[in-house]
Amino acid sequence: MPSDGPARGGTAIESEFNGESSGVSPSTDQPAGTAGQPTGATGQSGGATNQSGKAGTQSPSGGPGGQPDLTGYGAIRSVLRIRPFRRLWIVLGAASFGDWLGLLATSVFAAAQVEGSTAKGAAFGGVIAIRLLPALLLGPVAGVLADRFDRRWTMVICDLLRFVLFASIPLYALTGASGARVVSWAAIATFLIETVTLLWIPAKEAAVPNLIPRARLETANQLTLITTYGLTPVFAAIVLSSLDGIIRGATGGEMPDWAQPAQLALWFNAFSRLATAVVVAFGIKEISQGQTDERERTEQSMMRQFTEGWRFIGQTPLVRGLVLGILGAFAGGGIVIGTARFFADSLGAGDAAFYLLFGAIFIGLAIGIGLGPMIVREMSRRRWFGMSIVLASASVMTLAFAIHLSMALVGAVFVGAGAGMAFLSGTTLLGGEVADEVRGRVFAVVQIGTRLVLILAIALGSLLAGVGGSRTLTIADLGISVSSTRLLLLAAGAAGIFAGISAFGQMDDKKGVPVLADLWGSIRGRPLMPAEPFVSAGLFVVFEGGEGAGKSTQLGKLAELLRGQGRDVVVTREPGATGVGARIRSLVLDTTPDEAPSPRAEALLYAADRAHHVATVVRPALTRGAVVISDRYVDSSLAYQGAGRTLPVDEVSWLSSWATGGLKPDLVVLLDVDPRTGLSRVAARAESADRLEAESITFHDRVRYAFLDLAAADPKRYLVLDAARSVEEIAERVARRVEELLGSADGIDHPGRAHGPDTSVQPELSPSELVTTERT
Numbered sequence: 112m113p114s115d116g117p118a119r120g121g122t123a124i125e126s127e128f129n130g131e132s133s134g135v136s137p138s139t140d141q142p143a144g145t146a147g148q149p150t151g152a153t154g155q156s157g158g159a160t161n162q163s164g165k166a167g168t169q170s171p172s173g174g175p176g177g178q179p180d181l182t183g184y185g186a187i188r189s190v191l192r193i194r195p196f197r198r199l200w201i202v203l204g205a206a207s208f209g210d211w212l213g214l215l216a217t218s219v220f221a222a223a224q225v226e227g228s229t230a231k232g233a234a235f236g237g238v239i240a241i242r243l244l245p246a247l248l249l250g251p252v253a254g255v256l257a258d259r260f261d262r263r264w265t266m267v268i269c270d271l272l273r274f275v276l277f278a279s280i281p282l283y284a285l286t287g288a289s290g291a292r293v294v295s296w297a298a299i300a301t302f303l304i305e306t307v308t309l310l311w312i313p314a315k316e317a318a319v320p321n322l323i324p325r326a327r328l329e330t331a332n333q334l335t336l337i338t339t340y341g342l343t344p345v346f347a348a349i350v351l352s353s354l355d356g357i358i359r360g361a362t363g364g365e366m367p368d369w370a371q372p373a374q375l376a377l378w379f380n381a382f383s384r385l386a387t388a389v390v391v392a393f394g395i396k397e398i399s400q401g402q403t404d405e406r407e408r409t410e411q412s413m414m415r416q417f418t419e420g421w422r423f424i425g426q427t428p429l430v431r432g433l434v435l436g437i438l439g440a441f442a443g444g445g446i447v448i449g450t451a452r453f454f455a456d457s458l459g460a461g462d463a464a465f466y467l468l469f470g471a472i473f474i475g476l477a478i479g480i481g482l483g484p485m486i487v488r489e490m491s492r493r494r495w496f497g498m499s500i501v502l503a504s505a506s507v508m509t510l511a512f513a514i515h516l517s518m519a520l521v522g523a524v525f526v527g528a529g530a531g532m533a534f535l536s537g538t539t540l541l542g543g544e545v546a547d548e549v550r551g552r553v554f555a556v557v558q559i560g561t562r563l564v565l566i567l568a569i570a571l572g573s574l575l576a577g578v579g580g581s582r583t584l585t586i587a588d589l590g591i592s593v594s595s596t597r598l599l600l601l602a603a604g605a606a607g608i609f610a611g612i613s614a615f616g617q618m619d620d621k622k623g624v625p626v627l628a629d630l631w632g633s634i635r636g637r638p639l640m641p642a643e644p645f646v647s648a649g650l651f652v653v654f655e656g657g658e659g660a661g662k663s664t665q666l667g668k669l670a671e672l673l674r675g676q677g678r679d680v681v682v683t684r685e686p687g688a689t690g691v692g693a694r695i696r697s698l699v700l701d702t703t704p705d706e707a708p709s710p711r712a713e714a715l716l717y718a719a720d721r722a723h724h725v726a727t728v729v730r731p732a733l734t735r736g737a738v739v740i741s742d743r744y745v746d747s748s749l750a751y752q753g754a755g756r757t758l759p760v761d762e763v764s765w766l767s768s769w770a771t772g773g774l775k776p777d778l779v780v781l782l783d784v785d786p787r788t789g790l791s792r793v794a795a796r797a798e799s800a801d802r803l804e805a806e807s808i809t810f811h812d813r814v815r816y817a818f819l820d821l822a823a824a825d826p827k828r829y830l831v832l833d834a835a836r837s838v839e840e841i842a843e844r845v846a847r848r849v850e851e852l853l854g855s856a857d858g859i860d861h862p863g864r865a866h867g868p869d870t871s872v873q874p875e876l877s878p879s880e881l882v883t884t885e886r887t
């Protein structure tokens with residue numbers, strides 16, 4: 112595997128944006144891992160992440176409103192406008208191509224030096240095995256070095272060493288040494304290269320987030336992952352085989368040693384590393400700038416830094432969840448790889464099926480990495496990570512039940528898609544939410560852990576599948592192969608699901624928000640959000656209804672009754688209960704011709720009034736235990752702006768829920784009145800009609816039925832009364848219900864903390880479903 116992992120975007124180096132439009136305001140472009148309080152340092156959610164957990168947006172809702180368009184081609188272009196990242200991406204792309212060439216070439220090269228198929232196989236496999244070995248020996252200290260020394264110089268020195276080592280392999284072959292000696296040196300050099308790479312990777316991974324604005328982190332990762340694991344390996348394989356054909360053709364099969372494709376590939380690999388060293392040393396000085404102060408880095412002993420790194424990983428839920436999830440995913444992946452050939456056999460298919468399955472996984476990976484962010488949009492990246500692992504693992508389980516190649520191929524695409532999305536979200540979270548001073552160590556642990564787990568899982572998977580064999584059991588004429596391979600896949604899937612759910616639990620930044628509804632809302636661009644933590648000790652009663660329904664009259668009567676009982680009562684209304692609200696009220700209700708706000712502006716103005724009202728009047732009163740009685744609340748927006756103005760009701764609901772932080776009333780008294788009756792009452796007040804009262808009768812009819820539908824959808828929380836009844840009769844009914852609530856044995860049963868906005872559109876209800884309507 113090539114050494115260049117994904118780049119993780121990072122800091123806005125201000126000068127880089129000068130004259131090169133970034134499309135994002137500086138405030139949203141905080142350096143990843145340095146903006147706000149990084150999770151890495153506290154174990155809390157990253158200070159600058161929004162509620163969606165997606166790096167880089169300041170929209171508290173995580174909604175589309177505050178989010179620049181960071182998907183698709185535009186996002187890629189804007190990432191590539193950042194000069195330090197652009198340079199690094201180009202040079203790392205070339206180096207990754209060189210690494211893939213080098214990996215293929217060293218293996219082919221070693222095999223070519225010996226005779227006989229067994230020796231060739233051993234030489235080929237041996238070189239690859241040697242590549243994995245240093246991780247086990249040197250891994251623990253690699254991260255400490257990345258956090259301790261200047262990362263730019265660490266990268267430069269490592270690349271210079273790799274240049275020398277790569278070049279030494281073909282050079283040594285040219286000296287005329289024996290095949291065995293050349294293979295031995297290739298093995299030693301490969302071991303040393305991997306050792307150096309191990310120091311280089313955490314330095315690079317930890318440094319790159321300091322180069323790119325947080326908002327671009329995910330796109331930068333997509334770009335680098337696709338380059339490193341999608342384009343360059345394919346390109347390398349094509350180039351190596353074409354090179355072989357071209358040189359053979361040109362030399363008539365008599366190739367001089369120096370012209371062997373494997374040797375040329377190694378030279379390319381060597382010089383790509385030299386180029387990386389030069390570019391990083393002279394062209395990307397910003398890598399040094401983002402790092403923690405040198406004095407801070409070196410004043411602790413290495414031992415202390417080492418143990419602190421582990422303690423940090425163990426004690427930080429986000430990092431623990433990430434590490435657990437990544438290792439779980441790799442274990443599952445290893446089992447799939449280890450059992451793949453046996454699985455293809457169990458389908459009664461041959462080698463072609465085996466390659467098809469692998470192809471399907473890679474297609475899935477590309478879909479997950481390339482399209483994943485566009486599909487889930489504003490989904491919390493922490494949640495997305497856990498869910499992706501569950502998706503990949505559940506798909507592994509479906510492989511166990513596949514009775515036909517086509518089913519297995521679909522399953523394999525989903526395995527790849529889940530793994531790709533987990534990889535992308537995991538790397539973005541690691542880069543964006545782990546503090547700079549420990550980032551190197553965290554990356555090192557992930558890097559070593561994944562290698563170890565992968566090797567063990569592949570080995571164990573193939574061993575167990577090989578030992579178990581395959582039996583065919585006939586169930587209802589279906590030839591189903593029940594074999595140890597399938598049982599292993601089942602177990603791997605179950606373990607992966609467990610790892611995904613555990614990671615999700617550790618990292619969830621939207622506890623209490625239903626997962627599937629959140630996913631669906633996110634896909635539609637409106638993620639749910641957690642309610643603000645708040646404990647109500649009072650009672651929140653809202654009067655709703657059309658114009659002239661008698662809300663103010665009833666509200667006054669209820670307040671009088673409760674105050675007579677010695678209760679703390681706060682009477683309030685929307686819009687206009689506060690100074691800010693009064694100004695908004697005059698804006699929205701003013702009838703000056705040509706000054707009417709547009710429907711969306713109107714919705715926003717009501718939401719603004721509500722946000723301020725709830726924050727400054729309603730919540731403080733409820734916290735101290737008062738009975739808050741409000742003339743209108745969220746339902747008025749749903750009915751007037753949603754049904755009346757025909758704005759999408761779920762969007763209006765989402766907006767209100769955001770404005771209120773999810774605060775729901777304990778009781779809504781809906782005074783239902785025919786608009787003709789209500790408007791005639793209003794007209795009798797001898798005041799001129801405000802802007803909404805002046806709307807058409809069909810508008811008011813829509814408003815009325817929207818109120819009734821809302822009540823029918825949540826009957827427990829509504830008291831629907833016929834407003835044509837007498838004032839006293841209505842007051843008596845209201846008093847009875849409120850006293851029931853206040854007198855209930857275990858106090859007031861407040862509606863649960865809002866689990867995000869109620870995005871349900873108004874349901875179609877039959878008259879018989881309007882069960883709580885007390886109208887005759």
Ligand SMILES: Nc1ncnc2c1ncn2[C@@H]1O[C@H](COP(=O)(O)OP(=O)(O)OP(=O)(O)O)[C@@H](O)[C@H]1O
Pocket residue numbers: 656657658659660661662663664665792793796834835836837838841
């Ligand atoms: N049950 C009722 N029967 C007849 N008239 C009523 C009844 N309740 C209130 N009214 C009268 O209707 C008029 C409007 O009442 P009120 O101001 O309480 O309604 P509202 O719903 O608050 O109106 P608005 O929508 O304008 O805020 C008042 O003149 C009031 O005296």
Ligand SMILES: Cc1cn([C@H]2C[C@H](O)[C@@H](COP(=O)(O)O)O2)c(=O)[nH]c1=O
Pocket residue numbers: 658684685686717743744745747748749751752803804
């Ligand atoms: C809260 C709220 C109110 N409205 C409308 C409903 C009324 O026409 C006015 C308020 O006047 P009232 O005399 O105080 O009832 O505003 C709305 O359209 N959307 C809302 O959210």
